[in-house]
Amino acid sequence: MRKVRIGVAGLGRMGRFHAEDIAYRMKDADLTAVCCRSEDRARQMQQELGASYAFSSYEEMLDCEELDAVVICTASEKHCEQVIKAIEAGIHVFCEKPLGLTSKECLTVEEAALENKNIVVQAGFMTRYDMAYRKARGMIAEGRIGRPVYFRSYRMDAVEHIQSSIDFAVRSGGLFFDVAVHDFDLARWMLDDELVSVYAMGGCYRYRAFEATSDCDNGIVTMQFRSGAMGTILSGRTCAHGFRVETEIIGTHGTVYIGEGNGQPIVYLYDERGVDIQFARQFIDRFGAAFLEEKKEFVRCIQEGTSPEVTVYDAVAATKAAEAADESYKTKDYKMLDDWGN
Ligand SMILES: NC(=O)c1ccc[n+]([C@@H]2O[C@H](COP(=O)([O-])OP(=O)(O)OC[C@H]3O[C@@H](n4cnc5c(N)ncnc54)[C@H](O)[C@@H]3O)[C@@H](O)[C@H]2O)c1
Known part of the structure; x- marks a missing residue:
């Protein structure tokens, strides 16, 4: 089966950790792109981890034709907006917890996910x-x-x-x-x-x-x-x-x-x-x-067209x-x- 090509957005503590997992420990996934507001950091991580692309704009990363999925590790206040943009771009999305900072904005994500059931949306509750x-x-x-x-x-x-x-x-x-x-x-x-x-x-x-x-x-x-x-x-x-x-x-x-x-x-x-x-x-x-297992499930769901155990409803709740x-x-x-x- 073809590897799932993933871009990681946000390259702080969690972003680096998830990107390393994808680059070194997930045989069914490829770290295709990294994205950070700091261009220098994005370039540095691209070189270190062997990603094909480095972006300083999340929206530009979503335009990359070689991307199947994104892992969002940006500040929590950005999550909902970025998850919705990924769904609208037809890109599978794994989002670190919390899904959002208000139930109102989370419900807009749930709505978008329900309208696009072919897109895998998973929240990062690794426990x-x-x-x-x-x-x-x-x-x-x-x-x-x-x-x-x-x-x-x-x-x-x-x-x-x-x-x-x-x-x-x-x-x-x-x-x-x-x-x-x-x-x-x-x-x-x-x-x-x-x-x-x-x-x-x-x-x-x-x-x-x-x-x-x-x-x-x-x-x-x-x-x-x-x-x-x-x-x-x-x-x-x-x-x-x-x-x-x-x-x-x-x-x-x-x-x-x-x-x-x-x-x-x-x-x-x-x-x-x-x-x-x-x-x-x-x-x-x-x-x-557990952090590795949750991403493996994400990739499996994309490859097999199934849904993750952590639903958007769970993340909203x-x-x-x-x-x-x-x-x-x-x-x-x-x-x-x-x-x-x-
Ligand atoms: N699952 C867990 O146990 C766990 C643990 C720690 C953090 N987290 C979550 O992970 C997320 C990131 O936390 P962190 O500790 O890595 O934070 P951090 O501040 O170390 O990193 C955030 C990164 O996102 C980048 N960023 C912010 N907005 C961006 C944008 N619009 N486009 C691209 N990059 C952008 C920042 O430049 C920074 O590099 C948070 O939502 C946090 O709640 C989860």
Whole structure:
């Protein structure tokens, strides 16, 4: 089967990472083009990774006749507009999370995707492609924990990235769009359920710089699912020892826990003092394989004409929950999701 020719837009931290995956680790894909507002950066990455084309304009990249698909890794505020442009150009599109910063703009993407069902549109919720999370979800689906009662998830970025989070805060939409959005998607997916209400709180416990954008450095969201199950999400940016993610679902007959246990994410260090447990330092260390799997599914869907597991509807639902949580944080009120955005 012909390789899928992909262009990567946005060549910051995530763009470079996805572009390297495509160039070196995906036999069914070709890194055809790279695009960044900085022409120098685009040229440099083109040479380093062996892409055929370098663009400083996203629109010009979409005009490239040799392109089948794009991977969007630009600032979150640009995502919806760029996804729609790709769909309109007949180009398959994988978009990093969040799909958008308002449910209203996300719904325009959903509309465009529904009108162009031949175009694969996938959102970057890579946690779904992590083997441990997939296994746990299977156990829940098989009824191994009975009826889910409580979902909790912690996702905390390494504090060493704090400056980039502060710089990015103006364009990221804030903690609930940038970090919690992963867990809104995870919660819906793992419990195969919908969220009906959220209530958020948080604060600038260590970095008051986030106050400038009405954002916070740590926050929690309590939520209720349509089934009646309860949930909480903790999202943070100040984790001292590195990136931390863990999730637990308590059911009527058991509990499933996904964390930094005996599996891949833990590194055991043996030295003269004995054993030291090293946690994955960065989200890329923890989810490297999942980031690759999500793009492999994207390419498979293009080649086989199928649809990805993460639908545009899922991405819209996650943004909707993030938007409601952000509003709840600011107004200190519960938000009912069924009424949200109507
Ligand atoms: N899935 C995950 O766990 C995960 C982790 C980190 C970031 N992200 C997402 O990835 C996206 C990028 O984050 P990042 O950390 O790489 O940011 P970044 O600031 O490092 O990089 C963004 C890049 O996009 C470029 N850019 C912006 N607008 C552009 C345009 N119109 N055309 C071309 N290039 C443009 C910028 O010049 C920059 O190089 C964000 O939406 C973020 O939410 C996802």
